[in-house]
Amino acid sequence: MSKPTIVILGAGYGGIMTAIRLQKELSLNQANVILVNKHNYHYQTTWLHENAAGTLHHDKTRIPIEDIIDTNKIHFVQDTVKEIKKDEKVVILENKGELTYDYLVIGLGSDPETFGIPGLKEHAFGIRSINSVRQIREHIEYCFSLYNNTKENRDQLVTIVVGGAGFTGIEFVGELADRIPELCKEYDVPREKVRVVNVEAAPTVLPGFDVELVEYAMYNLERRGIEFLVGVPIKECYEGGVLLGNGEDIKAATIVWTGGVRGNHLIEDAGFETMRGRVKVEKDLRMPGYDYIFVIGDCALIINEEINRPYPPTAQIAMQQAYTVAKNLKALIAGGSLEEFHYHNKGTVASLGRGEAIGVVGNKKLFGSTAAAMKKVIDNRWLYLIGGIPMVLKKGKLNLFK
Ligand code: FAD
Ligand code: NAD
Numbered sequence: 365m366s367k368p369t370i371v372i373l374g375a376g377y378g379g380i381m382t383a384i385r386l387q388k389e390l391s392l393n394q395a396n397v398i399l400v401n402k403h404n405y406h407y408q409t410t411w412l413h414e415n416a417a418g419t420l421h422h423d424k425t426r427i428p429i430e431d432i433i434d435t436n437k438i439h440f441v442q443d444t445v446k447e448i449k450k451d452e453k454v455v456i457l458e459n460k461g462e463l464t465y466d467y468l469v470i471g472l473g474s475d476p477e478t479f480g481i482p483g484l485k486e487h488a489f490g491i492r493s494i495n496s497v498r499q500i501r502e503h504i505e506y507c508f509s510l511y512n513n514t515k516e517n518r519d520q521l522v523t524i525v526v527g528g529a530g531f532t533g534i535e536f537v538g539e540l541a542d543r544i545p546e547l548c549k550e551y552d553v554p555r556e557k558v559r560v561v562n563v564e565a566a567p568t569v570l571p572g573f574d575v576e577l578v579e580y581a582m583y584n585l586e587r588r589g590i591e592f593l594v595g596v597p598i599k600e601c602y603e604g605g606v607l608l609g610n611g612e613d614i615k616a617a618t619i620v621w622t623g624g625v626r627g628n629h630l631i632e633d634a635g636f637e638t639m640r641g642r643v644k645v646e647k648d649l650r651m652p653g654y655d656y657i658f659v660i661g662d663c664a665l666i667i668n669e670e671i672n673r674p675y676p677p678t679a680q681i682a683m684q685q686a687y688t689v690a691k692n693l694k695a696l697i698a699g700g701s702l703e704e705f706h707y708h709n710k711g712t713v714a715s716l717g718r719g720e721a722i723g724v725v726g727n728k729k730l731f732g733s734t735a736a737a738m739k740k741v742i743d744n745r746w747l748y749l750i751g752g753i754p755m756v757l758k759k760g761k762l763n764l765f766k
Contacts, residue, residue, distance in 0.1 A: 368395050368466035368697055371455060373445050374628075375401035375429050376409060377746075378661030378682035378689075379471030384750060385690030387437040395697055398463060400441045400455070404429055407494050408746065409473070410679050413532060416489075416497035416620070417539030418505065418547075419718070424759060426494055432750050445472065448634040450654055467656050467696065469689055470643075474625035474662035474677060477640060481623075483601035484527075488621035491532055500620060507617045508551040517604075522558040523616040525606050527598045528623030529564035530571070531714050534581060536622060537562045538716035541588035560590050561614060563606070565597035565623075573712075577722040580731055584716055598623070625677060627663040639665055642677070647704040649689055658692070660685040666707065681707055683746070713739045719766065737764040 370386065372379050383399045390397070405426040414420035429440050441463070447456040448470065455463045476492065478484040489500045507521045514521070524540065526533050540560050548555045562569070562585075569592060570578045582592060593608070600607040605615040627641030636643050636651065642665035643651055649664065651657040661682030665674050675681055688705040695702050713723030713735055721735035730738055740761040747755045756762075 367393065369464065370395050370397045370467045370469065370693055371463050371465040372397070372399045372469040372471065373448070373455065374471035374473055374661070375399055375406045376471060376473050376661060376682065377679040378686050379469065380406045380429070380432060380750060381683050381686030382469050382471065382660065382689050383433050383438050385687055386693060387434045389690050389694040390437075390697065392437060395693075396439065397437065398439045398441055398465075399429070399433065400443060400445060400457065400463070401429060402442070402444045403494070404440075404442045405494075406432060406750070408679075408743070410743070410746075412491050412493070412497045413536040414539050415494070416491050416500040416536060417543045418501040419539045419543050422494050422498055427751070427755070427759060432755075445630060448630055450634050450636065450651075450657060453656070465656075467658070467693055469658045469660065469693075470628075470631065470651075470663050471660045471682070471686075472628035472630055472663055474627060475629050475641065476621060477624040477626040478621065479623070481598060481600065483603075484598075484621050484623075487601045487603050488527065488619040490621055491536060500618070504618055505547065505551075508547045508553055511551060511553045511557075517615070517617075519557060519559075520604060520615040521617045522553055523614065524558075524560045524618040524620070525598075525614055525616040526560065526562045527601075527606065527619065527621045529562045529566075529569035529592065529594070530622065530624065531712075533562055533564070533622035534570060534585070535715050536620065537585055537590045538720065541585060541590055542717045544589065555589070558589075559616075561593060561616070562590055563593045563596060563598055563608065563614075565595070565609070567595045569594060570714075574724055574729060577724070577729060577731070581714075581716055581722050584720055588717070625662060627665075631659070631663055639674075642674075648692055648702040649685055649705050650692075658689045660689055666705070668707075675707055678712075679746070680710060683749070684708065713742060715739050733765055740764050 407426040411425040415422040443460045444458040476490045597609040598606050643659045644665045645659050649658050662677040668675050692702045711725035715721045719736050721739045723730040723735045744756050744760040
């Protein structure tokens, strides 16, 4: 009998960990495993806000895929997935034709959720990939560099609007709070001329998060020069500014949308039933009605039965799902029963910039440098899981208190 082919789409948190687990779970003669990813590197999506602000170089955030996987066991294909054909068991690639699979793992991450707000797709940046954050960093630097070379719209050049104060928005403005003084010094821009405005539609920043930690975050960020407009939605975005629900018009040369995510559009395009682009998966993480397709990470939706609401899409859940999927693929191929996925929430920690963070781990609240050190431990743990101690030494955040 010929070996089955497993195709994994995406080498983010979910996809790369599925590949790593499969190379441990399966032997060479049990399956062909193919990993497809747009780039020849894995990147930690969770660090992208730092690259966007320019507080961390993007090369620190990306890792060549062939440094992580065992290429004797996993065949890596660098290409962009264009279409998933669920009934024909085929994936169409942009450049390298098509791939046929027996089992498919979809880990293609997310797209920005723009809620149909006019102009956002055209005029706002997104914190999405190495390419997108490199562009944000360079755009902001360019705007600062123009400041002393023009007499027109100077204030607009150094105004940055961040739309959405969820975790991504808050982490990004935290990095900007560190970066702006450096940029001001480099480009001779008076600090008081620079505005960073974080606009949030909900009545509070970080809606749903612990109130005391939210207050700490706002106090800390405001003290470091971040302005918040809370309870006001962005209604429209145009080239050079945003219109708000309260009628205000903010002229800003840089607009970054951090207003939420939805599952990768390829899932909807394939005709699967979705909620905000995410597939409500079975307990064993398979696609309903397709027992040869697994969906993980930001593409998957799982209900937290305690509160009857979906778990938020995070790296933490994507990584845990990868372990279950690898075990279940082994069961399908080598025999055995499939296991159900159970999420173990290990806590949430959000950085607010250098040496500052907030978080909840177990039932303990963390603030300031303790939380910031914990965040680095979490980041380093991921590097350890994908590449052991050498990867931690190469890419890790080793100084926990700086
Ligand atoms: P991703 O990690 O996004 O990976 C998707 C992969 O698919 C990428 O490699 C991408 O290049 C590839 N891909 C996409 N489309 C195609 C295509 N058409 N063809 C080929 N390849 C493709 N979560 C936490 O738990 N903790 C945090 O601290 C945290 N911080 C965050 C900070 C930021 C700034 C952001 C934006 C998110 C953060 N998250 C955090 C959320 C977390 O990053 C995501 O939930 C997680 O990355 C989802 O993993 P994934 O494997 O589904 O997708
Ligand atoms: P999110 O959905 O968590 O937050 C988006 C925010 O934008 C919300 O507060 C929402 O009210 C606001 N918003 C929506 N429409 C708006 C409008 N028109 N005008 C102004 N504000 C508007 O999205 P995110 O922050 O990108 O996070 C995505 C996922 O990644 C989440 O699951 C999050 O938990 C996870 N994440 C985790 C961390 C961490 O653990 N440190 C960091 C970043 C992201």
